[in-house]
Amino acid sequence: MSLSDGFLDELRSRISLGQVVGRKVMWDQRKSQPGKGDLWAPCPFHQEKTASFHVDDRKGFYYCFGCHAKGDAISFVRETENVDFMEAIEILAKEAGMTLPARDPRAAKQAEARDRLGEIMDQAVRYFRRALSTGPGAEARAYLDRRGLSEAARDRWEIGFAPAGWQGLRDHLTGQGVAEKDLLACGLIKDSSRGGKPYDTFRNRIMFPIRDPRGRCIAFGGRAMDPEDNAKYLNSPQTQLFDKSVTLYNHGRAREASGKGAQIVVAEGYMDVIALGEAGFTAVAPLGTAVTEAQLDMLWRMSGEPVVALDGDRAGLEAAKRVMRLALPKLKPGQTLNFALMPPGKDPDDVIRAEGPEGMQKQLAAAVPLVDLLWQEETEGRTFNTPDRRAALDAALKTRLGAITDETLRYHYSQALRDRQRELFRPAPRPRTGATGRGFPPRLPSAALPLDGTRRSFLAAADEGATDRVREAVILATCLATPQVVGDFLTRLELMECRDPLHLRVRDAILTCHGEGDAPLKEAVMARLGPEALDELMARDHVALCPAVRDAGNLETAELTLEGELAKLRAFRGWAEEMAEAQEEIAAAETEAMTWRLSQAAVARDRAARQEQEDRAEYDQGDNGARINRAERGALDAILGAIRFSKTKKSADS
Template structure:
């Protein structure tokens, strides 16, 4: 059976030899370098214990240094599966998603025709190259000079020029006795709709030859010289030689550069690729004016495990990046992914290199983001998640994306990465102190004191400790009975909270108190974690507070909150008077200063002891202890009753 030309090349480009061989061997991980496609294993063709069987995944060949077996993916399947040549191709084609061609008695004729078409394309390359050096190409040369393309660069990429003539290339090819059907078959000319001679496809354009993996010119890309032209860039139409969805510009040279360890960079256009190559990034390719296809993605992964997608830093570039992500998610495999280097807004790789040099681009390539980071950024960019419904919508969108991943292991790792990013978004302070994995073990955060510790009761003293105790009681009372918050809203808004956690609780209470106790507690748990409430309630001075012991009792809550606010206000008043008095003493001191301090101190003591005139509920005992007045009266009544019931009384 004859196979159509190019079928085997396509099959080899879409087949990973290491995957084919990996089904039959166990790789030696110490000796192999998967990133470079350099794999070693015990030979499957003879008995051995050492890893002498070598697979060069980039070149697509294997060799055993023991038994000297060698070949490619086709020969490996033939030997290991004991099948004929065509059957081995059929097996590999099924795995690569390619349809086996039917028997075609005209296959040799087709092969001859493709060879003829390729020869015509080479004639066109030379014609365009010569035209660039003529007087007609002076404008094109000036443009290339302004873009910084030296003559050596033009020669390297075989850049040419199509003059502004209707039949310039057609007449040249006819003078070389090229048949009409071959010119039209190459896509170099189009039939006239008016019955005249066919006319050239490319006119007044800078020409970029597009070559396949074997180095044959299969198409052209033309850049318009007329700024008013409807198509700035124009590719050859699809032909027997050219399928743009299966072609990458500069693929052959990029394969060689990637094999030497250079990062594979995927840009958007010809000029970007040329600028990258001239800047030292030899493994640069570009799709041909369309979105990246699955075949092109597989071609990239043949060259590198993690191609770097370098797109323009504008809205269109971001949209293109997310289209690539949607395409890649179902195709991800262990070790095969993408990274994204987003250019500064309004610039492409060519602009960046010319403006800031190759070091600027190298920095972006080194800092390229993993795919999961860009996926996450797309879902949260410019959005607010201040309600449970919005957070649920975020979770659903991300779950739908992750479900596209077919590989269960990668899907699990993506899920964990999303959880980590979600934690950082909704718990920024706590996430900064989360344990970190170092050397395979989870390590605690640095031992530096956190803000909450610095302001906690462990290090607070005197009045500051008292303030924290009082704010804790106020906040716990409001959480237990949020319906009273409105009455104290103004005072709560100005409440000074030395403890950062108290400050966050205060803000959440003010925002969600009117929704009821359950909703308030839910919001606090989502924002700060359930342990934040448990930690607050566990403090002894809070646990003993009447509103906490009797949640929902508005009367007790009002009384407690009002009392604690009064104490705080009295403390503030005393501190203010002391500060002002200190300033006055520096000047002229008189009895007025002493009187003011005395009044402030008495007000503070009354607030602390709750002895506000006849409203006080407590008396002081002989030892200074506070005694509940009602309980004291009941005790005396009981004593009187016991005494009066004794005999003889």
């Protein structure tokens, strides 16, 4: 079975070499730059400890500087899966959602037909370009002049013109021996619904050739010269050559430029792409429809963070939100979008003509990340002055975050949105009006200082955040010691803020590795972070002495430890946040409400501390790690003693 070059090129453009290789290797996070498609790992073809295996995800090639293995996605699958060429093609085609050509002679005929149709499309390009320079194209040339497109620019973009006649292109190409059925297959003519001769698809329109990544013309886009025309822009219909849902205008040039580090801009239409290109930028555009999932994948293969540049009106903003909603489930580290909304009433072409390339560069530099657009969509034009409205915002954001499938990224999005919520809900400080009614500013409660004779422990000698870090370490070590309980605490672990950088890395690794693969959790985390990180965590005294760590695998002890430490961590941090907010507000004016908030915060903190002390004073730990109430144990011992005494007395009497 033979495969056409077009099929293989489309297959390579649809798959990501980084994803294919990533199933077999562990990327070196320090050396790799996923956003640039620059990935490094230990070579899967020979034994090594250093990351000498390089993948250029944008160009689709790999190379090992140790054993000199090299190739593309097809050769990688062949070598790692031990399959032949066609089996490798089948594996990759299934992943890309493509259907293999039938294994019969018709496949070769179809490939030949595609090549023949491609040649006809090139003939049409030449016809339209000549028509632009003739008398009927005068109005189109004047329009392009007003848009600032020089003759050299028209040549670079192969812009042409379709005359107003009904059968000009048809007559020209059939006169050169092109069969009418082939013109229909190309989408260049249409059958008449009135029984007449087929007529030209494009009439009285400025024509833009649409080429695939290999540079072959596969379709046309036409802009109407008549303002009364029903369709301002018209694309070729779907054909053997063209599917607009998996095609980007200017894809080939953009892919080549992205390999040299160019930023990719996503515009709305042909003229925006051309204007951006003439100003020195690299742009692509979907073809008259909203961006599709396939087009997103194509964009991310060129750039980890393409900038979506849209018109500065309500329609442009809504288009940006549609792209955002489509992208959320597909986001991953190093694969996101930024959004640059043009000034009101302008598109990128308008900005460039008014302010030049420098003005456009400012707009792109001011592009906002996807998380900002998400926040804007959920909060714009709304107030959150009641608990009900704040709770509704919480629920809405939680739903939106649920669309993000990557756990690590979802956590960081959650943190970013929580920061914005905290800032939004914080009352604005009121101006100071002087001393309070009692004649002096309010005094905040101060922390009790240890007595001079107090033995300085780790916690007493450290900063006030040390207690939090101790609890973080105990929680993480317990998860690694008894991973069976992690599933019940995933949400709380995800929401746990880690003050220690090491703890943050370990927590994220636990969330990422949990439930993935067959390797034990601790080994998976160690493979991701290296043994040094876990050695540093587990070697700390307060971790090594923790019963849940010493008694690894004890589910009851692990559950009690996680329940208790997470609850205490939340209570103490809640107290700290409440105190910080209350201090900001009380600095402006003392009121009974502020005093009550401070007293309640102190009560909550004392309750958490008292609970910890009571746990030590009123409970013993059994041999199995379970907590035993001392009072209940004493009562049980008394009953057992009475029973033994009664038996002893009966024995003596007898």
